[in-house]
Amino acid sequence: MKIDRKVLLVDDEVEFTVTLAKILSRREITVGTASNCAEALAQMESESGPFTVIIMDVSMPEVNGIQCLALIKREWLCSEVIILTGHASVNTGIEGMKEGAFDYCLKPINTSELLDKIELAFEKVLVNQEQSTQS
Amino acid sequence: MTGIIQWIKEVFFSRHDSALSPEELQAVFRARYRHFRALLTANNTALQAMADLELALQSKQTFSMAFVRARTTAVTVNVYKMVNHLNEMSGGRYRKLENILARINADIDAIxxxxxxxxxxxHVVPLHQVDRNSVDLVGNKMANLGEIANIPGMETPQGFVITVSASDYLLEANNLNPEILRLLQPLDPENLAAVYEVSAAIQRLITGSTLPADLERKIYSAYADLEKTTRAGVTVALRSSALGEDTTGATFAGQYHTELNVDPEFxxxxxxxxxxxxxTSRAMLYRMKRGYRHRDVAMCVGCLxxxxxxxxxxxxxxxxxRPDTSWCVVSVVKGQAVKVVDGTGTSYLLLVSRQPPHEVIQQEVTQQTGNSGEQVPLDLLTPRQIATITEAALVLEKYFGIAQDIEWTIDTRGRLIILQSRPMVYAEKGEGECHLQDEPDDSSAPPLLTGAVSASAGVACGPVFPVRSALDMLQFPKGAVLVVQHPLPEWAPILNRAAAVVAETGSIAGHLATVAREFKVPAVFGVPDALKTLSNVESITVDAARGRIYTGRLEECIVGDVQQPDLMAGSPVKRLLQNLMEFMTPLNLTDPHSPYFKPGYCETLHDITRFCHEKAVAEMFKFGDRDRLHRHAAIRLVEKNVSLDWWVVDVADGIREGVDLSYKMIHMNDIVSTPMRALWEGISAFPWQGPPSVCARGFGAILFQSTMQPGLDPAVGTALTEKNYFLISKNFCNLSVRLGYHFAMIEAYLSDLRTERYVAFTFKGGAADAKRRAGRITLISDILSRYDFRIDQKGDSLTARIEKRSIGFLQERLKILGYLSVHTRQIDMVMNKQESVDLYKNKFLTEIEQMLD
Known part of the structure; x- marks a missing residue:
């Protein structure tokens, strides 16, 4: 069984998403980008969606990352979300986990750590798919 | 594989789930194993982050609030994951942990x-109403100045203070705090370019903000009052007076701005x-190095x-x-004192006796030429004025109870006016003892430069690196000697990277000299043409105490330890971390068989990790039900020349497929678990030569310890101690082993993902007395340190960890642990003699090297 190696980057810092998108593309990952929650939801519903893994900044205008995470998990339970926290409180990580985040990374990010977490998230989606097929 | 399925079926589902097919059982088991593996990874990450925090607290390294926040988040999130995984594994048996974790996290969050x-x-207070009690409103500098104004015979400038509540109001009214926090929190102090960028951005925010109209009115009203007591249109000096500034140890010298001759309209x-x-970048970096957060420092402004x-x-x-000498040190400059403290003026130095009539002991020009090239006359002060300045210094020292660093001026009417007084920074006796023991032979290695002013004692060597601009600062390499024209406070951000400082101008009274002493960086100032002379020299040795510079690195001549200062001692960030650790690292749940080993007794995050780890192992392998474990799970390892009782529990893919397990016996050839195979290589590399021969006293000690510590008696069985169990999967291995009187646990996960890989080792106990047991622990610790393990040693217990390395590297470490587990048996009995320690150490190291070859 295979999964779509598709990652959606959601962050209002365009420079960050562009840089990370280049890194991910080199690892044979299809990358989509969004700069806010509304764009992220639209991307998930678009032809290029849904994305298997979503990397989402917590600090975003209007709808923040935790709220957006809840909206995504409500519609796309199979997708895994990794949240990025910068200046948020130490409890933001746990808030994200409670809303169903797969994991978190601190900003400024450690690229290799984030890449590992993305691979683990892919692995989890694959396992979940296998389980649901078996049942 | 049939055997495994059968075991899974009987162990996990013998009572309720027997209707499940073997495939379903396998799927359920694999899901459980995934949670177990994820729990171990989370445990590893949480403990690693805790260890990082503990290390930061114990060492003299500086660390930022961003570091504390990042590691704390890593701990809390991973402990949360552990609780979730344990509940997934146990069908929600430990839900109570969730509330306990939430309570601890709330305490941590509050800190x-x-x-x-x-x-x-x-918002504005006249200076004559200020004294030491006003420090929380006006900052240390202005509170001290107000206090000095109240001392009979002392004069200070007239003026007023724009208080901390005014600067709070300014930031609040313009809603600047959230944006400032957003910019500051992820900032890495090692990334100078980013610090400069953020510094400029925040300063732009503040200078571009709107001064609230009511605050502006109050400032000008106070200024009008000042005009009445001085003269109309009087120009003023605006001096920073930060809260937290000038406390003993952290001087903040020259970190903030002072503006002189400000016209009222500005x-x-x-x-x-x-x-x-x-x-300013230098203030931000200084705060980060000294453990102050943005919120710990607030700015008040004296308007004098x-x-x-x-x-x-x-x-x-x-x-x-030389604080034990009997003189004061007076730097003198024509005009305003700022030229002394920023290191640009031409000044001379007087050593004046502390004893009346305060005669000058020595006089020297500390700087031949300043910016203007002016020559300084050496008779700027009369003997009477020198005595008055010295007396004032002694009065202030006595008044504040500590040696003082005082800025003074004499006006056109001949009055001595104190502009500032703060505790002095000097090397404590016994610190900064690093020096050149034997002077290098002058005939073969004469000093390149001599006669420099010793601004901060010590000796250091490094490559020469001239700095003329902020751009040069960005490229300043760690360990180089900073060479500058003027010792400006602007260079302070790179002091912690510099081995030493050489400046063409300046005196010991400058701000950079103060900060160099604070950071214990050797510094020589007043070295004419240093930039030119050193331009073609690769490396130099700076002997600051003697004011000399030598070509090349004279490391062999340096004696004494370089004393690294604990720059963060007592700082707000260090205090915060100390408070935080109370909720994180103390371990109260140590004995799994104690009646207190329950969720309700978890007081710290470490307790929760310990509890989750223990219960996860129990959930996974049902150790509580030993009969079933024996009957269904454990397989005896049968190997030649290994006398101990070794058993294997395969949790997933650790045994070659197709092996017949019906006889409950297995050979190493059938084990495919990578970490177990590596461990076994170490265990079986050399035969154990039996216990060491001990004297009667040593044997008596063992008997005594056995009676005092029944838990050490191998005859007292626990679930884990009667046999030595390997719990394995293809890339995981946990070995709990009790060899003689000591207990060792080795756990390794050689994941395909580097970030998940680790090898952990716990060793505790022994039969001999505490001293000998500690001796063995030190021996093991020494050996493991050589092989890159991170060690935590407390008494007779030791933990050693190594993570995120290549699989081959970790396999070699497992071999070493396997070897040590067997060969350190009972040697604690002879660990009271240094020759025995050396003998065993040499033997172990030799055999380990042979094994690894």
Whole structure:
């Protein structure tokens, strides 16, 4: 069984998403980008969606990352979300986990750590798919 | 595989789930194993983050609030994951842990996110109403100045203070705090370019903000009052006075702006610039290095009538380099004192006796030429004025109870006016003892430069690196010698990277000299043409105490330890971390068989990790039900020449497929678990040669310990101690082993993902007395340190970890642990003699090297 190696980057810092998108593309990952929650939801519903893994900044205008995470998990339970926290409180990580985040990374990010977490998230989606097929 | 399925079926589902097919059982088991593996990874990450925090607290390394926040988040999130995984594995049996974790996390959050109380008080206060009790409103510098004004015989400039509640109001009214926090929190102090960028951005925010109209009115009203007691249109000096500044140990010398000769129409804008100077790059870096957060420092501004200075300077009531001597050190400059403290002026130095009539002991020009190339006359002060300055310094030292660093000026009417007084920074006796023991042979290696002013004692060597601009600073390599024209406070951000400092101008009274002493960086100032002379020299040795510079690195001549200062001692960030650790690292749940080993007794995050780990193992392998474990799970390892009782529990893919397990016996050839195979290589590499021969006293000690510590008696069985169990999967291995009187646990996960890989080792106990047991632990610790393990040793227990390395590297470490587990048996009995320790150490190291070859 295979999964779509598709990652959606959601962050209002365009420079960050562009840089990370280049890194991910080199690892044979299809990358989509969004700069806010509304764009992220639209991307998930678009032809290029849904994305298997979503990397989402917590600090975003209007709808923040935790709220957006809840909206995504409500519609796309199979997708895994990794949240990025910068200046948020130490409890933001746990808030994200409670809303169903797969994991978190601190900003400024450690690229290799984030890449590992993305691979683990892919692995989890694959396992979940296998389980649901078996049942 | 049939055997495994059968085991899974009987162990996990013998009572309720027997209707499940073997495939379903396997799927359920694999899901459980995934949670177990994820729990171990989370445990590893949480413990690693805790260890990082503990190390930061114990070492003298500086660390930032961003570091504390990042590691704390790593701990809390991973402990949360552990609780979730344990509940997934156990069908929610430990839900109570969730509430306990939430309570501990709330305590941690309250510490990390504590917001300082709202500071109330007047926005503007006349200086004559200020004293030491006003420090929380006006900052240390102005509180001291107000206090000095009240000492009979002391004069200070007239003026007023724009208080901390005013700067709070300015930031609040313009809603600047959230944006400042957003910019500051992810900032890495090692990334100078980013620090400069953020510094400029925040200063722009503040200087571009709007001064609230009511605050502006109050400032100008106070200024009008000042005009009445001085003269109309009086120009003023705006001096920073930060809260937390000038406390003993952290001087903040020269970190913030002072603006002289400010015309009244620029009062408002200059005030904002001084407030913004809290965020100069050098101030931000200084705060980060010394453990202060943005919120720990608030800016007050003293607005003082300008003094018509004729001569000014700085007086140290003690010699900062030789505090036990009997003289004061007076730096003298024509005009305003700022030229002394920023290192650009031409000054001369007087050593003045502390005893009346305060005669000059020595006089020297510390700087031949300043910016203007002016020559300084050496008779700027009369003997009477020198005595008056010295007396004032001694009065202030006595008044404040500590040696003082005082800025003074003498006006056109001949009055001595004190501009500032703060505790002096000097090397404590016994510190900074590093020096050149034997002077290098002058005939073969004469000093390249001599006669420099010792601004901060010590000796150091490194490559020469001239700095002329901020761009040069960005490229400054760690360990180089900073060579500059003027010792400006602007260079302070790279002091912690510099081995030593050489400046063409400056004196010991400058701000950079103060900070160099604080950071214990050797510094020589007043070295004419240093930039030119050193331009073609690759490396130099700076002997600051003697004021000499030698070509090349004379490391072999340096004696004494370089004393690294604990720059963060007592700082707000260090105190915060100390408070935080109370909720994190103490381990109260140590004995799984104790009646208190329950969720309700978890008081710290470490307790929760310990509990989750223990219960996860129990959930996974059902150790509580030993009969079933024996009957269904454990397989005896049968190997030649290994006498101990070894058993294997395969949790997934650790045994070659197709092996017949019906006889409950297995050979190593059938084991495919990578970590177990590596461990076994170490265990079986050399035969154990039996216990060491001991004297009667050593044997008596063992008997005594056995009676005192029944838990050490191998005959007292626990679930884990009767046999030695390997719990394995293809890339995981946990070995709990009790060899003789000691207990060892080795756990390794050689994941395909590097970030998940680890090898952990716990060793505890022994039969001998505490001293000998500790001796064995030290021996093991020494050996493991050589092989890159991170060691935590407490008494007779030791933990060693190594993570995120290549699989081959970790396999070699497992071999070493396997070897040590067997060969350190009972040697604690002879660990009272150094020759025995050396003998065993040599033997172990030799055999380990042979094994690894």
């Amino acid at each position: 990390v996110e504590a917001v300082p109380p709202v500071r109330s008080g007047e 009062l408002g804008q200059t005030y904002k610039e001084i407030v913004a100077s809290k965020f 009538a300008m003094v018509d200075s004729v001569v000014s300077g700085v007086v140290y009531s003690r010699d900062p380099e």
